[in-house]
Structure formats: C-alpha cells, structure tokens
Amino acid sequence: MESAIDEHLKCPRTRTRRVEDDYTPPYPVWSARADRAVTQVVMGYFGVQSLGAAQQGRACAALMRIARDFTRPDGPLHHDLTHYVDAEGHDNMIAIAYWTDPAAFARWSATPEVDGWWRSEERLHEGLGYFREIVSPRVQHFETMFNTPDRLEGIGVAMGGVSGELQEHGYWGSMRDRIPLSQTDPMSPSGTRAAIGDAPAPGRRVRIAGHEHVAMIRSGQEWTDTTGQERTLYLEEMEPVLREGMDFLRDQGLAIGCYSNRYMQHLDAQGAPLQKSFGLSFWRSLADMERWAESHPTHVAIFGSFMRYVQALNFQLQLRVYHEVSVLKTDEQRYEYVNCHARTGLMNGMG
Amino acid sequence: MESAIDEHLKCPRTRTRRVEDDYTPPYPVWSARADRAVTQVVMGYFGVQSLGAAQQGRACAALMRIARDFTRPDGPLHHDLTHYVDAEGHDNMIAIAYWTDPAAFARWSATPEVDGWWRSEERLHEGLGYFREIVSPRVQHFETMFNTPDRLEGIGVAMGGVSGELQEHGYWGSMRDRIPLSQTDPMSPSGTRAAIGDAPAPGRRVRIAGHEHVAMIRSGQEWTDTTGQERTLYLEEMEPVLREGMDFLRDQGLAIGCYSNRYMQHLDAQGAPLQKSFGLSFWRSLADMERWAESHPTHVAIFGSFMRYVQALNFQLQLRVYHEVSVLKTDEQRYEYVNCHARTGLMNGMG
Numbered sequence: 001m002e003s004a005i006d007e008h009l010k011c012p013r014t015r016t017r018r019v020e021d022d023y024t025p026p027y028p029v030w031s032a033r034a035d036r037a038v039t040q041v042v043m044g045y046f047g048v049q050s051l052g053a054a055q056q057g058r059a060c061a062a063l064m065r066i067a068r069d070f071t072r073p074d075g076p077l078h079h080d081l082t083h084y085v086d087a088e089g090h091d092n093m094i095a096i097a098y099w100t101d102p103a104a105f106a107r108w109s110a111t112p113e114v115d116g117w118w119r120s121e122e123r124l125h126e127g128l129g130y131f132r133e134i135v136s137p138r139v140q141h142f143e144t145m146f147n148t149p150d151r152l153e154g155i156g157v158a159m160g161g162v163s164g165e166l167q168e169h170g171y172w173g174s175m176r177d178r179i180p181l182s183q184t185d186p187m188s189p190s191g192t193r194a195a196i197g198d199a200p201a202p203g204r205r206v207r208i209a210g211h212e213h214v215a216m217i218r219s220g221q222e223w224t225d226t227t228g229q230e231r232t233l234y235l236e237e238m239e240p241v242l243r244e245g246m247d248f249l250r251d252q253g254l255a256i257g258c259y260s261n262r263y264m265q266h267l268d269a270q271g272a273p274l275q276k277s278f279g280l281s282f283w284r285s286l287a288d289m290e291r292w293a294e295s296h297p298t299h300v301a302i303f304g305s306f307m308r309y310v311q312a313l314n315f316q317l318q319l320r321v322y323h324e325v326s327v328l329k330t331d332e333q334r335y336e337y338v339n340c341h342a343r344t345g346l347m348n349g350m351g
Numbered sequence: 352m353e354s355a356i357d358e359h360l361k362c363p364r365t366r367t368r369r370v371e372d373d374y375t376p377p378y379p380v381w382s383a384r385a386d387r388a389v390t391q392v393v394m395g396y397f398g399v400q401s402l403g404a405a406q407q408g409r410a411c412a413a414l415m416r417i418a419r420d421f422t423r424p425d426g427p428l429h430h431d432l433t434h435y436v437d438a439e440g441h442d443n444m445i446a447i448a449y450w451t452d453p454a455a456f457a458r459w460s461a462t463p464e465v466d467g468w469w470r471s472e473e474r475l476h477e478g479l480g481y482f483r484e485i486v487s488p489r490v491q492h493f494e495t496m497f498n499t500p501d502r503l504e505g506i507g508v509a510m511g512g513v514s515g516e517l518q519e520h521g522y523w524g525s526m527r528d529r530i531p532l533s534q535t536d537p538m539s540p541s542g543t544r545a546a547i548g549d550a551p552a553p554g555r556r557v558r559i560a561g562h563e564h565v566a567m568i569r570s571g572q573e574w575t576d577t578t579g580q581e582r583t584l585y586l587e588e589m590e591p592v593l594r595e596g597m598d599f600l601r602d603q604g605l606a607i608g609c610y611s612n613r614y615m616q617h618l619d620a621q622g623a624p625l626q627k628s629f630g631l632s633f634w635r636s637l638a639d640m641e642r643w644a645e646s647h648p649t650h651v652a653i654f655g656s657f658m659r660y661v662q663a664l665n666f667q668l669q670l671r672v673y674h675e676v677s678v679l680k681t682d683e684q685r686y687e688y689v690n691c692h693a694r695t696g697l698m699n700g701m702g
Contacts, residue, residue, distance in 0.1 A: 015367040018524060020537050020638060026646060172523035172645050173369060186371050287371060294523050295377060297662065300655035308648040 002164045004031050004143055004178035013183045018173040025170035027315045031163040031178070032144040032156030034100055040138045041155055042099040043326070044076065045280075049129030049340050050091045059128055060271055063093045065117070067269075070097055074108035078157035082264040083273070087250050088341055090129070092262065096218075098158035102136050124205060129340035135216060135326060135333055142326035143178035145169060153322045154218055172294050175325055176286060187327045189213045189285035193259070193350060200347035203339055208346045210333030214259075215286040219323035220278030226318045233312070234319055238305050245298030246279050253281070254349045256296075257288030282346060286327050353515045355382050355494055355529035364534045369524040376521035378666045382514040382529070383495040383507030385451055391489045392506055393450040394677070395427070396631075400480030400691050401442045410479055411622055414444045416468070418620075421448055425459035429508035433615040434624070438601050439692055441480070445615065447569075449509035453487055475556060480691035486567060486677060486684055493677035494529035496520060504673045505569055523645050526676055527637060538678045540564045540636035544610070544701060551698035554690055559697045561684030565610075566637040570674035571629030577669045584663070585670055589656050596649030597630050604632070605700045607647075608639030633697060637678050 001024075003010070034041075046066045050059035063081065070076050076097035083093045099105040109115060117123075123130050146152055149162045156162075168177040176182045191211030198204045221242075223234050242263075249261035259282040266276040283289045293299045310317060326332075335346040342350075352375075354361070385392075397417045401410035414432065421427050427448035434444045450456040460466060468474075474481050497503055500513045507513075519528040527533045542562030549555045574585050593614075600612035610633040617627040634640045644650045661668060677683075686697040693701075 016537075018369065020539055022539075023638070170646060171642065186367075188371050188373075287374070291374075291522065295521060295658055297655055297659040300651060300658060304648055304651035304655050307646055307651060311648065 001167050004145070004163070004166045004168045005180045005183070006033060006139075006163070008036050009140060009180040011180075011183055015182065015184060015186065017168070017177045019168070019171060019177070023167060023171075025167065027147075027170065027310060028165040029169045030146050030149045031166055032146070032152050032159040033161035033163050034139065034159035035161070038100045038139060038159070040102050040136055041142070041158065042076075042102055042105040042134065042136045043155060043324075044097045044099070044105070045094050045131075045133040046097065047092055047094045047129075047131040047133070047340075047345075049131065049344060050093075051089065055127060056091065058126070059091060059093055062128060062130070063095055066095045069111075069114050069117075070095070072108060072111055072114065074104040074111070076105075076108075076158070078154075080154070081267040081269065081271075082278075083267050084262050084264040086262070086344070088343060090341060092344075093267070094264065096154070098155050100158050105136070123338045124203065126339075129202070129344065130338040131340050131345055132334070132336050133345055134335075135328055137326040137328055137332050140180040141328065141332065142324060143175065143180075144322070144324045145178065146320075146322040147317060148320055151320065153220060153222075154324050156322070156324070173290070176290065179286075179325065179327060181327060187213050187215075187286050191330070193346060195347075195350060200337070200342040200350055202341050206337045206340075206347060208335040208337070208350070210328060210330060210335065210346065212330050213285055214328045214333060215283040215289050215325065216281070216328060217283075217289060217323055217325045218278050218280050220276065220321070222274075222276040222320040224275040225320070230313055230318055233309050238302065238309060241298060241301045241305055242279075245296070245302055248296070248298055249279075249281055249292070256292055257284035258292065259283065260345050260348045286325075352518050355496070355514070355517045355519045356531045356534070357382075357384060357490075357514070359387050360491060360531040362531075362534055366533065366535060366537065368519070368528045370519070370522060370528070374518060374522075376518065378498075378521070378661060379516040380520045381497050381500040382517055383497070383503050383510040384512035384514050385490065385510035386512070389451045389490060389510070391453050391487055392493070392509065393427075393453055393456040393485065393487045394506060394675075395448045395450070395456070396445050396482075396484040397448065398443055398445045398480075398482040398484070398691075398696075400482065400695060401444075402440065406478060407442065409477070410442060410444060413479060413481070414446055417446045420462075420465050420468075421446070423459060423462055423465065425455040425462070427456075427459075427509070429505075431505070432618040432620065432622075433629075434618050435613050435615040437613070437694070439694060441692060443613065443695075444618070445613075447505070449506050451509050456487070474689045475554065477690075480553070480695065481689040482691050482696055483685070483687050484696055485686075486679055488677040488679055488683050491531040492679065492683065493675060494526070494531075495673070495675045496529065497671075497673040498668060499671055502671065504571060504573075505675050507673070507675070524641070527641065530637075530676065530678060532678065538564050538566075538637050542681070544697060546701060551688070551693040551701055553692050557688045557691075557698060559686040559688070559701070561679060561681060561686065561697065563681050564636055565679045565684060566634040566640050566676065567632070567679060568634075568640060568674055568676045569629050569631050571627065571672070573625075573627040573671040575626040576671070581664055581669055584660050589653065589660060592649060592652045592656055593630075596647070596653055599647070599649055600630075600632055600643070607643055608635035609643065610634065611696050611699050637676075
C-alpha cells in the first residue's frame with residue numbers, strides 16, 4: 001500500500017492528514033502515475049453547443065473537425081467524445097483532450113489551422129456555440145482515483161502509469177488528502193470569477209477569468225462489463241440517485257458553490273452513446289465540493305448505495321469508477337465561450 | 352457562532368481542523384459548557400443484569416436501590432434510568448449518573464452503604480449480575496452536541512451551561528474537531544484491554560483495564576414532542592435504519608473495533624419506557640468509530656436519512672438529538688462486572 005501522493009511530490013507537512021499511518025482502506029483503489037519529468041498537465045474541454053435536431057448534423061461535424069485537429073502534431077495523448085443536454089435544452093458535445101506537456105499543448109493550439117479556426121469571426125455567425133475550458137493543473141494540484149488498475153480514464157490514460165494500492169481513500173476527506181498541495185495548503189478560494197471584456201451573452205466571444213483555487217471534478221463510471229444483479233443494482237438503484245444529485249447541482253448548485261455541473265455520456269467515434277458517463281463540475285472551492293458530497297442527501301445516498309453495492313458484491317465489481325479532481329490556480333484556467341448561452345459552463349450565474 | 356472548544360481549553364494547534372475559519376454549518380447545534388473550575392467529570396454506568404421475567408422484580412429493586420443511593424451526600428448531579436435486552440437475551444438496566452467533581456464521586460462511592468453493598472460477596476450469589484463502568488474524562492477529552500440549547504441530556508445536565516451555536520458540526524470529522532485534545536493529539540489507541548485477576552465468566556467478579564484512548568459515545572434521540580409527518584418520518588424511516596445499525600454493532604462490531612454496543616431506552620422512575628433512546632458504545636479508537644460512521648451502509652443511511660429529514664422539515668425539528676463522545680486515557684476508565692455473562696460490556700470478545 002502506498003500514498004496517493006507520489007514520492008517526488010511529498011514534502012514536509014504543515015497540515016495533518018485525516019487518517020493515521022495505520023489506516024487500512026476497505027477496498028483497493030489506484031492512482032495514475034506520470035513520469036517525474038511531467039510537472040504540469042493540460043485538460044482541454046472543447047465544446048460545441050447546438051439547439052434542436054436541425055443543428056445536430058452541423059454540431060457533429062464541428063466536433064469531428066476538432067477531433068481531427070487532435071491528430072495534428074503536438075495533439076493530445078488521449079481524448080474522449082461526450083454529450084449532454086443542458087438545463088436550457090441545448091445539446092453540448094465536448095471533446096475532452098489531455099496533454100502531459102503544456103508546451104506541446106501551446107504549440108498545438110498555435111497551429112495555424114487550429115488557431116485560425118478558433119479565432120475566426122465565422123464562429124460567431126454559424127448558429128452554433130463553441131467553447132474551450134482549458135485547465136492546466138501542475139502535478140501538485142490534482143489527484144486521480146480508479147477502482148481498477150487497468151483501463152484508466154481521462155488524464156490517467158495520458159499519464160501512462162499506475163500506482164500500487166492507495167492508502168488515502170474510503171473516508172471523507174481522502175480526496176483532499178490525495179492532492180499533494182494539501183500537505184501544506186488549505187486550498188481556500190480567493191477572488192471571484194470575472195468576465196474579461198464583454199459580459200456573457202449569446203452572440204459574443206466571452207472570456208472568463210477563474211479565481212484562485214477553483215475546484216473541478218470529473219467523476220465517472222462505466223457499466224459496460226456489468227451483468228445480472230450488478231447491472232440491475234447500478235441501473236435501477238444507483239443511477240437514478242446519481243442522476244438526482246447531478247440534476248440538483250445543475251439546477252440549484254450555484255447557491256452552494258457549484259458553478260457548473262454536467263452529467264455527460266461518452267460517445268463513440270460515430271456519435272453513438274457508450275455505457276460510460278461522468279459528472280463534470282466546477283466549484284468555488286474544494287471545501288464547497290466536500291460539504292456537498294458529505295451532507296447533501298443525494299450524494300450521501302449515492303455514497304451509501306455505492307458502499308452497500310460493493311459490500312453486496314463482496315468488492316468484486318465489474319462496474320468501473322474513477323475520478324480526477326483538480327484545485328486550480330488562477331493561471332491554470334482559461335475559459336472562452338463563443339456564441340454560447342449565458343448559463344454555459346463557468347459563465348453560469350454571472351449574467 | 353463559536354468553537355465547540357471552550358475558550359479556556361484552546362491551545363496552540365499542532366494539528367489542523369478539517370474546516371477553515373469561514374466554514375458555516377448547515378443548521379445550528381450547541382455544546383454543554385461547565386464552569387472553568389470543572390476539570391474532570393465522572394460518567395458512571397451502574398448496571399443490573401437479569402434473565403427472564405422471573406428475575407425482573409428483583410432486578411428492578413436492585414436498580415431502585417442504586418438510584419436511592421444517588422440521593423446520598425456527594426451523589427450525582429443527574430442520572431437516567433435505562434434498559435435494553437442484549438444479544439444473549441439478558442435484560443440490562445443501567446442507572447447512568449454524572450458528576451462534575453471526581454472527588455465528590457470518590458467520597459460518594461466510599462460511602463459505607465454504597466461501597467459495602469458493591470463489595471459484598473452477596474452480589475455474586477443473588478442470581479443477578481451487576482456492573483459498574485465508570486469513565487472519568489478530563490474536560491480536554493470529551494465533547495457534547497445538542498440540536499436544541501434547552502433540555503440538555505447526560506453530562507450536559509450536570510455541566511449546567513450551554514454554548515452559543517457551534518462551528519464544528521455538519522461535516523465528517525467534526526466530532527474529532529470538537530474534542531479539545533484533537534488540537535494536538537491524533538488520539539491513536541495503544542495497548543489492549545486486559546482482565547485484572549480472573550478472566551471473564553459468570554459467577555466471578557471481573558475487573559477489566561481499558562487501554563489508552565478507548566473511545567466512547569452516547570448518542571441519543573427523544574421523539575416525545577414529534578407529531579404528524581415528523582413522527583412518522585422518525586418512527587417509520589429513521590428508527591428502523593438506526594436499529595439495523597445498532598444491531599450490526601452489537602452482533603458484528605468486534606471485527607471493526609467496537610467492543611460493545613447497547614441500544615437503550617429510557618425508563619421513568621416507575622420503570623415505564625419513555626420516548627427517548629440512545630446508542631452507547633465503546634470502541635478501540637475514535638478512528639474506528641469514525642470509519643464505521645462514515646462508511647458502513649447502515650450509518651451512512653442513518654446520516655443520509657437524517658439530513659433528508661431535517662431538510663424536509665426545513666430544520667424545524669421537534670426531534671431532539673444529542674451525543675457525548677469521550678476519548679479515554681487509561682486512568683479514566685474503571686470497569687467491573689459481578690456475575691455477568693462474559694459478553695457484557697467491555698468483557699465482550701475477551702472470553
């Protein structure tokens with residue numbers, strides 16, 4: 001068993017972990033590991049927003065163009081195609097791409113074809129919305145967790161390696177304890193979101209500056225391999241409660257510090273849904289996320305039903321679950337929205 | 352809003368609290384406060400164990416004798432009469448008494464009538480069992496919490512005062528954060544329980560030495576004043592889940608560090624049940640208690656249903672809930688069992 005905090009990221013603590021050294025978690029989980037040369041990663045959310053069936057073809061074509069651009073030199077090491085319908089009824093397709101080298105990302109995004117397409121005035125006048133939410137946490141500022149050591153997801157695929165079994169999980173507060181920065185920093189938020197230039201509105205190109213220590217989570221599950229009782233448990237008991245929690249955050253999250261929540265499903269390269277989904281949310285702080293997770297009835301119910309589920313199955317799950325959580329410095333966030341409605345992503349609640 | 356840790360018990364921290372100074376709890380709770388002159392309290396559990404209806408009259412008489420002895424000089428400031436049926440089917444009636452002055456307790460228990468009765472050989476040969484579980488935490492070693500600032504329970508009645516609204520509650524780990532010792536000490540357990548003299552068995556007088564940092568909780572609820580929807584919610588939704596959790600700890604607790612659990616109901620002075628109950632348990636450590644509370648499906652369900660309950664009622668509860676939690680030094684524990692079965696109290700699992 002080892003710490004979620006990789007050896008070279010350990011430092012003398014000024015803050016205590018929630019568990020002592022003799023703590024043993026109830027079941028195994030793993031973290032992704034990267035080479036020590038990796039000091040900062042890039043998680044890019046490239047979105048296309050459309051309304052109604054008539055726009056779907058063009059929206060798909062735009063998403064495919066983005067995905068094709070990923071194959072250019074210095075493109076991402078891994079990407080996912082995903083979809084959800086937001087509270088306004090808009091379709092949002094997002095290509096999520098991961099780099100382990102910010103310089104490579106910078107070169108890729110400066111590629112004339114990529115940069116030119118993104119900057120073009122035409123993007124404002126095609127009837128579609130586009131956005132980029134680019135976060136680039138240093139390795140001290142994020143953590144990952146997987147319930148299997150194979151077939152990692154998200155940034156884990158790009159990082160390429162996997163830890164041994166982790167000590168810090170299975171208790172509330174373990175998410176914080178897995179982030180290297182928590183050794184010395186409470187990761188309290190400061191500042192507020194701000195529009196750089198134009199205020200959020202459709203028909204505009206809007207840039208949002210994040211504030212210090214915005215927290216972000218992608219928390220996913222894949223039920224492809226589940227069968228029988230386990231599949232029924234997931235689809236009929238867990239998923240409805242999960243959806244209830246996701247809907248709450250989408251519709252009422254602002255009051256508790258959740259800027260944006262999307263409950264997304266993976267698509268294959270042809271746009272057909274896969275049996276994989278995740279919640280993607282941005283928060284004022286990690287503490288706000290913790291408070292919701294620990295006390296909101298829907299999340300407590302999700303957690304309780306998951307614990308019951310894993311124990312009913314004697315920890316032999318075919319369900320794959322994982323998450324990646326980042327606490328972002330101001331310079332690790334870039335949000336830009338082109339002709340998107342004013343409740344999209346980090347603009348939500350600023351209009 | 353104030354800290355659960357009373358002003359005169361604050362000290363420079365070497366360990367971090369789980370929440371920052373700007374944390375706001377979701378609903379108010381209060382702690383009992385004592386005069387600064389109080390440095391140590393005594394919580395005495397005086398039990399009578401019997402089997403079957405035929406013994407009940409004599410057991411009641413023994414309990415009443417103990418309660419009458421409480422009225423002698425230097426007797427407790429407050430006591431409760433309580434009852435439960437244990438896993439072996441024995442009735443256990445316990446008079447729980449509270450002192451805020453260990454010297455007064457010492458004088459009371461040295462009273463010839465009290466001491467003579469307890470030490471008498473006759474106690475071994477009456478067909479009943481008797482026990483005393485006397486814990487005497489210093490004020491740094493326990494905390495209390497009440498969801499109303501009036502009608503305190505347990506040690507709170509003896510302490511006599513009440514705090515303002517507390518900051519440290521509504522999150523996992525707040526129990527630990529309310530104990531003054533947590534400012535500087537992880538409260539890790541060391542040592543093991545040991546029989547002093549004879550091994551546990553019926554027909555014997557058995558003394559058990561506790562080890563460093565045994566954790567103890569009395570966690571109660573009173574539904575006397577509930578009506579309508581709230582009463583239904585408590586009796587039909589919460590109580591069955593609570594009972595399931597209590598049964599688990601009673602029957603399977605040892606494997607997870609719970610030495611003993613009793614789910615008890617209050618009795619009035621005539622022995623009739625009141626609409627008040629509590630769980631009383633002893634644990635290898637506070638960490639073991641935390642782990643169970645945070646991850647066991649029954650307790651997560653209790654917590655989740657309570658959060659749903661208070662939110663459904665918009666935090667306007669008639670249900671009264673409270674607890675008192677101590678982490679005990681070796682010299683703060685005295686356990687003695689006279690003719691009790693070998694799974695009674697702290698003897699459980701030692702036979």
